[in-house]
Amino acid sequence: MKKIVLSSLLAMTALFPAFSQIKYEQQVVAPKIEVAGFAELEIVPDEIYFNISLQEYFEDEKNQKNKVIISTLEKQLLKAVEEAGLPKDALSISGLGGYQNYTDKKKKPATFLESKQYELKVSSPEKLDGILSKVESRGVQYANVSRVDHSKREELKKQVKIDALKAAKVKAEYLVASLDEKLGKVLEIKELDENLYFPQPVFAKANMRTLAQAESADMVADSQVQYQKIKISYRMQAAFEIK
Template sequence: MKKIFLILLTAFISVQGMAQQQADLRRKISVSGSSELELTPNIIYVNISLREYFKDNNNKKKVEITELETQLYNAILKAGIPKENLTISNLSSWNYFNNNKTKNPDFLASKQYRLKLNDLYKYNEILDGIDAKGIQNTYIESYDHSNIQEIKKDLQIKALKDAQAKAKALLEAIGSKLGDPLDIQEQVNYYGNDFKTMAVASTARASEAVTLEAPEIEVKKITLKFTMNVIFEIK
């Protein structure tokens, strides 16, 4: 039984090897196709950092982080943004208690939040609803698009068709015909002005009496580019 199996396996490998040799002898043409699209993001992720501060020079009257957080939460609801769009990304409260397990009155707690926006103009409206001296910093963290997967798929197809059109035109110029694709490979995608491009929007330190002005920010367009390397058979 083992001998029969070995004979069949050897025969199979031989057939596979002959088929591979025949494939290698086929006339082929290798081309690259590309597609490109400039896209305006419709999802913006913003980082907002809040920090407690003292109202007086004697460090007696403190604006608590809970008060600042409530201001942020109410400003988001007033702007018509779902509360689910706001999440905590980081916090600093490790020394809020001293060795005696009592609150340290001199410690200024801070929290960082991640806010998902579809309209950047809402950003100014939200910041206006927060005590400016409680805003430590804020910046655009990243960009995205709600239909990014569909857009990528469409660009991939267009790049593939571009490769096919190139190969067909080249072969027709020498009197040959285009056959079926033998191999398709996608190059690393290119994203101009990457979704994770970071830009500082504004900063307000708790120790300074700063009036936070509306930041003038334009959402950068993103350039998506796809390249497909295709090998076609020549008939």
């Protein structure tokens, strides 16, 4: 029994220096630097989405006769979109509606006027000007901008991330160089935050009702739409080893 205990003690004594060395090595932390880089990009939107609402009406409003139905107005809109050189999928239906038209004091509905809403994607407001000029003006209830976007948004987001990471590396390099040290390999990369700002266009003088009332595309005045740019920004954090 004594031999076994003695052997165990000798084994532990032999291993103790090794454990001590491992513990010491784990406590040694290589010097590093952590920095954050920022990049931002402003771009003009090349995808403009318009909401257009068409509504039935009477040519003889007083006598409630000769109703122009919604299918007639829709055909005019479809033809105008085609003549503008836009693809079929540029125009889509976004809603249906209508209201009862009352003519007497007893509030009995005389007829039902249907309305139909569409979303139209164009690359510039000038396209919309020409399209609305070919639809009966009394049938255009309203037309306004719903949103804007950019066709290469995802590609641009990637580039801004890369630029932010490069900015972090440049910052780390000159900070380390100021201490007469050199930057080593990258140890960690984190995406801190993402900011995407897609503003709505602000109309200065353009009046969609006026545009719709023009008899031809030649009579449509130049659009006075002022756009704010889309802003894409990223902040990236990176940790580097210091040699």
